[in-house]
Amino acid sequence: MKRTEPLKKAVAEALKELDGVLALRSAWGGVAPHLFCREEELDGLALWPKYPVPRTLQLIQRTHPESRLGIVARGCEERGLIEMAKRNQIDLERIRVIGLACTAEEAQICPCPKPYPSILTDMVVGERIEPMADKLVEEFLAKGREERLEFWKRQFSKCIKCYACRTVCPQCFCPECTLENELWVETGRIPPPFPSFHLVRAMHTVGKCVGCRECELSCPANIPLATLYTLIRREVEEMFGYETGEDLKAQPPLVLPMELES
Amino acid sequence: LKKILGYAGIEPERLRLEWISASEGERFAEVVKEFTETIRGLPPMKEVLR
Numbered sequence: 001m002k003r004t005e006p007l008k009k010a011v012a013e014a015l016k017e018l019d020g021v022l023a024l025r026s027a028w029g030g031v032a033p034h035l036f037c038r039e040e041e042l043d044g045l046a047l048w049p050k051y052p053v054p055r056t057l058q059l060i061q062r063t064h065p066e067s068r069l070g071i072v073a074r075g076c077e078e079r080g081l082i083e084m085a086k087r088n089q090i091d092l093e094r095i096r097v098i099g100l101a102c103t104a105e106e107a108q109i110c111p112c113p114k115p116y117p118s119i120l121t122d123m124v125v126g127e128r129i130e131p132m133a134d135k136l137v138e139e140f141l142a143k144g145r146e147e148r149l150e151f152w153k154r155q156f157s158k159c160i161k162c163y164a165c166r167t168v169c170p171q172c173f174c175p176e177c178t179l180e181n182e183l184w185v186e187t188g189r190i191p192p193p194f195p196s197f198h199l200v201r202a203m204h205t206v207g208k209c210v211g212c213r214e215c216e217l218s219c220p221a222n223i224p225l226a227t228l229y230t231l232i233r234r235e236v237e238e239m240f241g242y243e244t245g246e247d248l249k250a251q252p253p254l255v256l257p258m259e260l261e262s
Numbered sequence: 263l264k265k266i267l268g269y270a271g272i273e274p275e276r277l278r279l280e281w282i283s284a285s286e287g288e289r290f291a292e293v294v295k296e297f298t299e300t301i302r303g304l305p306p307m308k309e310v311l312r
Contacts, residue, residue, distance in 0.1 A: 140269075145271050145273065146271065148269065148271030149270065149272065149310065150271070151271065152270055152271055153271075194311060195272065195311070198270075199266060199267075202266055203263065203266060228270075231265075231269050232265070232266060232269070
């Protein structure tokens with residue numbers, strides 16, 4: 001692949017000044033996140049399938065707050081990092097982003113608003129391509145109310161309540177999750193009650209979801225979660241003019257500051 | 263929230279948010295009456311979700 005060599009070079013360069021660079025590594029027949037600390041390790045550097053590396057970075061930062069780390073990030077991951085930073089989940093000051101642009105093929109598998117990073121770094125490996133249209137979303141919008149309801153009833157009835165969508169989400173970090181609270185979601189039922197389980201989660205993505213599709217990619221039941229969350233993201237843009245992960249300074253619409261400036 | 267209900271295929275009319283002051287007793291009664299009628303006109307949720 002064309003991007004691998006230049007990316008290796010960029011990571012090797014960054015390693016001269018950093019403690020480590022978080023990226024993906026191919027080993028034992030699989031691809032998993034790995035903290036590259038020495039240049040010699042870079043032979044195993046992998047690009048795809050993508051993985052929610054911002055979450056991994058958060059874990060490392062929690063145990064090693066003083067570390068100076070790099071991260072190879074795609075457009076979605078950059079957006080994720082930005083929203084996480086706004087909610088004090090990571091310290092961007094101690095992170096250097098090495099950008100990776102998605103290929104047209106990748107952006108087709110995983111359509112998103114911006115398949116390349118551009119905010120936290122000037123260093124981007126690969127060519128920028130334009131975002132691809134999300135056909136499922138357009139198909140869904142053509143449905144009437146009853147058809148929509150039937151669609152989700154069918155989709156959500158496949159849910160095995162594994163919580164993968166929540167666990168993998170870079171924006172899900174509440175110490176106590178409403179989805180496990182009997183008050184909101186009746187526990188001990190599989191599939192979980194419709195619509196409470198899935199709509200509670202949908203509501204909680206407002207102003208946070210960056211459209212990385214990790215939820216959908218990790219769902220063992222192949223529920224098209226990103227379709228619902230994409231529609232919500234569009235509403236947030238329309239109602240509040242807020243685009244997730246696009247501006248470090250913009251205030252998320254549903255987050256109220258503790259103290260207003262007087 | 264109404265938008266989300268719409269995307270989920272649940273009638274958004276089932277949700278209504280109004281601001282009514284404590285001094286507007288009459289208005290409160292009106293809104294409740296109106297909303298109750300709206301809800302009565304819709305099929306029960308139990309059937310919708312079945």
